[in-house]
Amino acid sequence: MIKVAITGALGRMGSNIIKTINQQDDMKVVAAFEVPNHPKKGEDVGKLIGIGEIGVPLSTSDELDAVLKETKPDVLVDFTIASACVENVKIASKNGVKLVIGTTGFTEEQKAEIEKAIKENNVSAVISQNFAIGVNIFFKTLEFLAKKLGDYDIEIVEMHHRHKKDAPSGTALRAAEIIKANRGIESVFVYGRQGMTGERKKEEIGIHALRGGDVVGDHTVIFAGDGERIELTHRASSRQAFVNGVILAIRFIAEKENGIYNTFDVLGLNEIKF
Numbered sequence: 550m551i552k553v554a555i556t557g558a559l560g561r562m563g564s565n566i567i568k569t570i571n572q573q574d575d576m577k578v579v580a581a582f583e584v585p586n587h588p589k590k591g592e593d594v595g596k597l598i599g600i601g602e603i604g605v606p607l608s609t610s611d612e613l614d615a616v617l618k619e620t621k622p623d624v625l626v627d628f629t630i631a632s633a634c635v636e637n638v639k640i641a642s643k644n645g646v647k648l649v650i651g652t653t654g655f656t657e658e659q660k661a662e663i664e665k666a667i668k669e670n671n672v673s674a675v676i677s678q679n680f681a682i683g684v685n686i687f688f689k690t691l692e693f694l695a696k697k698l699g700d701y702d703i704e705i706v707e708m709h710h711r712h713k714k715d716a717p718s719g720t721a722l723r724a725a726e727i728i729k730a731n732r733g734i735e736s737v738f739v740y741g742r743q744g745m746t747g748e749r750k751k752e753e754i755g756i757h758a759l760r761g762g763d764v765v766g767d768h769t770v771i772f773a774g775d776g777e778r779i780e781l782t783h784r785a786s787s788r789q790a791f792v793n794g795v796i797l798a799i800r801f802i803a804e805k806e807n808g809i810y811n812t813f814d815v816l817g818l819n820e821i822k823f
């Protein structure tokens with residue numbers, strides 16, 4: 550039985566992850582954390598998310614070290630915000646707890662802090678900006694398109710719900726990195742455009758973030774050439790798409806002793822080469 554702790558337990562992702570873990574035979578939630586001074590602290594997390602009692606009281610992140618020592622989870626799943634995630638990863642990895650990290654919006658310094666904590670403490674982690682299986686196939690397809698159409702004008706457009714805190718999305722940034730690594734010419738990321746921008750340069754990858762309503766997550770990459778264009782779109786219509794990938798990642802990382810992995814490793818997509 551894989552014992553799992555969740556940070557961001559009552560959030561849009563955390564609550565759905567807990568619901569889905571509760572339906573699996575090979576894993577169970579042993580600890581769940583929210584922000585310090587949360588008004589529901591101590592209440593049963595299952596009741597709070599509407600699935601009935603699961604015997605796990607809501608803890609807060611200031612208790613993370615003590616509760617991890619007491620409940621001894623194998624894996625901690627973090628869907629919070631970047632600054633909180635960095636601290637959670639430091640504490641979890643010091644306790645020898647493996648990680649599945651879905652939080653986005655990190656600075657380069659925060660990414661480095663996370664990697665340092667994981668490596669210094671010899672734990673294993675899956676880090677992914679998007680756990681949806683379809684998005685990972687979309688990423689793989691981008692490797693192919695960037696290799697074939699690297700000199701086309703490339704623009705990335707993403708849209709998410711009005712509550713999303715970071716922009717552009719982690720997925721859009723990952724898509725840009727994949728294109729940059731595969732297109733065979735220099736790349737410069739251009740975030741939105743305004744005013745007298747001058748003629749578009751070939752090396753630009755335009756990245757545009759839209760926010761509104763309850764959009765779960767849409768990403769389109771446009772490869773525009775002379776007289777034609779390809780538009781590759783992924784639309785998530787339910788967070789269950791991300792949650793299903795998280796469940797696969799928990800099983801994957803439970804078997805790994807150390808190292809930093811991504812969802813291509815979880816889904817066996819690294820072997821596919823174009």
Ligand SMILES: NC(=O)c1ccc[n+]([C@@H]2O[C@H](COP(=O)([O-])OP(=O)(O)OC[C@H]3O[C@@H](n4cnc5c(N)ncnc54)[C@H](O)[C@@H]3O)[C@@H](O)[C@H]2O)c1
Nearest residue numbers: 557560561562583584610628629633651652653678679680
């Ligand atoms: N990788 C993916 O597949 C994927 C999918 C969806 C969302 N995300 C990312 O996951 C993150 C969360 O998204 P969401 O929509 O669930 O957000 P949300 O705001 O609904 O949930 C985040 C939760 O974390 C809690 N939190 C904040 N700081 C905390 C701390 N120190 N300890 C414990 N809990 C803390 C908040 O109170 C909140 O309940 C975002 O960065 C988002 O971009 C990633």
Ligand SMILES: O=C(O)C1=N[C@H](C(=O)O)CCC1
Nearest residue numbers: 653678679713718719720766
């Ligand atoms: O809802 C969010 O927030 C999402 N965040 C991830 C990102 O930033 O790419 C994945 C899609 C949903």
